[in-house]
Amino acid sequence: AYRDMGYLPSALINYLARLGWSHGDQEIFSLEEMIRHFSFDSVHTSAAVFDPDKLSWLNEHYIKTTPPEDLARHLEPFLIRSGLLEEGHGLDFAEISRVIPSLNQRAKTLVEMAEKSAFYFKKGVEFDDKAKTKFLTDEARPLLEKAIAGLSQLENFSSEEIELLFKKIVEEEGIKLGKLAQPVRVALTGTTVSPGIYDVILLLGKDETLARLKQALP
Numbered sequence: 001a002y003r004d005m006g007y008l009p010s011a012l013i014n015y016l017a018r019l020g021w022s023h024g025d026q027e028i029f030s031l032e033e034m035i036r037h038f039s040f041d042s043v044h045t046s047a048a049v050f051d052p053d054k055l056s057w058l059n060e061h062y063i064k065t066t067p068p069e070d071l072a073r074h075l076e077p078f079l080i081r082s083g084l085l086e087e088g089h090g091l092d093f094a095e096i097s098r099v100i101p102s103l104n105q106r107a108k109t110l111v112e113m114a115e116k117s118a119f120y121f122k123k124g125v126e127f128d129d130k131a132k133t134k135f136l137t138d139e140a141r142p143l144l145e146k147a148i149a150g151l152s153q154l155e156n157f158s159s160e161e162i163e164l165l166f167k168k169i170v171e172e173e174g175i176k177l178g179k180l181a182q183p184v185r186v187a188l189t190g191t192t193v194s195p196g197i198y199d200v201i202l203l204l205g206k207d208e209t210l211a212r213l214k215q216a217l218p
Helices: 009-019 031-037 052-065 068-081 093-102 110-116 129-135 141-153 159-173 177-189 197-216
Strands: none
Touching (some): 009 031, 068 093, 068 110, 093 197, 129 177, 141 177, 141 197, 177 197
16 A cells, blocks of 8 residues: 555645646645635546656655654654564654654655664664775774764754864864764764764764764774
8 A cells, every 4th residue: 555655645635636636737735725626627537647756746745844743643653664663662753753854855755764764763773784894994983083072072962063073073184074974974873874964963862972983983
């Protein structure tokens, strides 16, 4: 079923309504707008053609625009199904929703969003072997140690302060940001692909970030 594939009910309703009906050039409708504008006079008589790309486009739109706490209610079953949360996990939707702003601008389905949120909900870090070999090297160790020292001293643990710290480190080392950000990303998430590194650090929080960085030291 499309719901099990990570499509939101609002996207499916919108798509199915537009499959055989139109209201000018408008593509996106709230349920209230559909009820208000619907007319049998505007129902098409020709056979409808299913367009999976259009459904995906609508789903992306609703993932981006649904309020985070509402989206968390739809995301929770996928987190449980993927083993990231257990039944009776004890988290409220406000807590689950914390990860959504860092993921909803790129995720196409709730399945994809659940997969990309693993770094936040999973206990500990499971490393991709290639990422670990490439980025958690002896060369990266002093950079990670500088990040640990700097982050531990931050009193205002904000995105702005973290960004300033990283800029300071790369300037002192004469390197590009990626030389620091990628080892930190792998240390915190286990992979080379994640939300923005400052978002990841803020989501994990100071204590968890420091614990993961120390654990990942080569």
